[in-house]
Amino acid sequence: MKKKHKIELVAPAGNIEKLRIAFLYGADAVYIGYPGMSLRAYAEELNFGDEEIISKEAKKAGKKLYIALNAYLKEADLKKAEAAIKKINVITPDAIIVSDPGMIKIARNLLRCGIKIHLSTQANTLNSSSVLFWKESGVDRIILGREVTLKDIRMIKKVVPDMELEIFCHGAMCVSYSGRCLLSSVMTGKSANEGKCTHPCRWKYYLVEEKRPGEYFQIESFARGSYILNSKDLNMIDYITEIAKAGVDSIKIEGRMKSLYYIACVVRAYRNAVDCYHAGKKRVPKKIIEELEKISHRKYTTGFYVDRDSDSDMQIADTSAYERKYDFLGIVEKSSKNTVTLEVRNKIRKGDSVEVIGPDIGCDREETINLMFDQNGGVLKEANPGMKVKVRFNGCARPGDLVRKKNE
Ligand code: SF4
Structure with a gap:
């Protein structure tokens, strides 16, 4: 029998408790944010004074640890970035996740041998030419943009077979390209690219004609208002076989700010689904798919992966509320x-x-x-x-x- 292509399952860990739960419930690796250098300013970041605990936990569990330093750097951040890489060398994760080419240059100069460089989804990599570019820049793994299709991924893997590819398989999606949204910056002064997004895409909007201030027109007719920018949540659990066949090496769950319960449920659902695939089962049992209905979530979509032209299915215009059963x-x-x-x-x-x-x-x-x-x-x-x-x-x-x- 042909050997199955192994898929790694990566989960978010906003604190030590979530890190332990993610490992216990079946994650192969977790990602955490480096304080002040990742895109989750409000996550309960791990205290890097406790780096011994972090390394010990990952090693004890025989799992991998990835640390995100995926903020885009301003000129004033360069010294801070160098200090962060030196600290990373002490923590010794398996990889760092970066977006900014400047950070890649700093990492290539200072990063300890053996710690790999993963390119964040924030870099919006969508084609094989870009993958080749990043490969030549010293990147070991690409976390592709959510805008690729499975067909695109198959082509990319064919052109660059030795590059590790990772995709997001589950969680919230931006209405814009990841990392390219200024809504929060413009409307509240809090930048999404500094991890401070206030999520204006989830707010309720009306149409106002400039000469009629105060007159709010419904943009679409829903009793609860119009959420014109509100994206559904990504859910690819029923497509593990297709993901594997496209050549994806690693799937990642979004949500460093999600609850412990959410992480446990999503990780175990995908663990069970990936194990089914590794065991040669064609489809994921219904019971596993239904597990994802038991967490707090928006309506689900497969995003762009399955059919890029089905983007009308990606928004929920009538509410931004979560379903919670x-x-x-x-x-x-x-x-x-x-x-x-x-x-x-x-x-x-x-x-x-x-x-x-x-x-x-x-x-x-x-x-x-x-x-x-x-x-x-x-x-x-x-x-x-x-x-x-x-x-x-x-x-x-x-x-x-x-x-x-x-x-x-
Ligand atoms: S406002 Fe919405 S689309 Fe923009 S970065 Fe924040 S979550 Fe993403």
């Missing part, structure tokens, strides 16, 4: 027989019907919260976020399992 109640800290210690993240009430989930979707099961105790053994009728409680389950649970409840 489940609440994340808590995470299992430890368990002994069928008594489980839970860190509570959302209110839990006696009598709640819950689902206990772990890395393997096939092992999900239902439980009812019948008995709940505080740390001193006092019986509880409800528990609030921040508490640690003991609950009695019929089955067992493992540390890192999550408890969720369907919204009524």
Whole structure:
């Protein structure tokens, strides 16, 4: 049998807890932002005073760590960039993710041997000629722009077979080319290219004629307004085989600011889907695809990958709200027989019907919260976020399992 092309699964990690969950739920690698140098100014960035923990966690799990320094540099940033690369040499991640050619030049001069250079999606690489250019510039992997089609990727891989290619497979999308949007800068003074995007593309818009100030005309007729720039979320879980056949080496989940629950669910869904592909299954089982309906998300799209001409399907004009069918109640800290210690993240009430989930979707099961105790053994009728409680389950649970409840 022909050997399957292996696909790497890369997940976001906004803090140490999310890094651990991403690894536990099946990520092969995680990406984090370098403080002040990546495009997520508001993410709970890892504290690089703790670089020993970061390296230890990745090594202990036998996984890879990528650090994003993908901001575009101003002249005043050059010294800061050199200092960042020197610090990176101490942290020793597997790769750095960069956008600015200036940063690539600095990295090529100062970066420790063995740490690879990945080109960020912010560089909008969409064709084989660009890939060849970046290859000659010393880049080891290209994270392609979301605007490529699978057909384009196949062509690129054919022309540059030795270049590693990565794509985003899941998460939010910009209405503009990544890295080329000035909406937030213009409307709020907060630059998306400095990781401070205020997401004006998700706001509600009206049409105003210049001589009739105050008269707001609906642009499209939806009861809740018109969200003319609001993009759907990307979801490629049903296309793993096609992605692999196109020659993609690595798929990445967007969302360093997403919750721990979101990361666990998306990572395990894609882990299970990629494992199905590696096991030779043609399609991803429905149960795995449905898992992505159980997180907070906008309506889904396959973006440009499958059919670039279907871009009318990429926007949701009637709302910018998220769909949310489940609440994340808590995470299992430890368990002994069928008594489980839970860190509570959302209110839990006696009598709640819950689902206990772990890395393997096939092992999900239902439980009812019948008995709940505080740390001193006092019986509880409800528990609030921040508490640690003991609950009695019929089955067992493992540390890192999550408890969720369907919204009524
Ligand atoms: S405003 Fe919207 S399209 Fe522009 S950078 Fe922010 S999220 Fe992307």
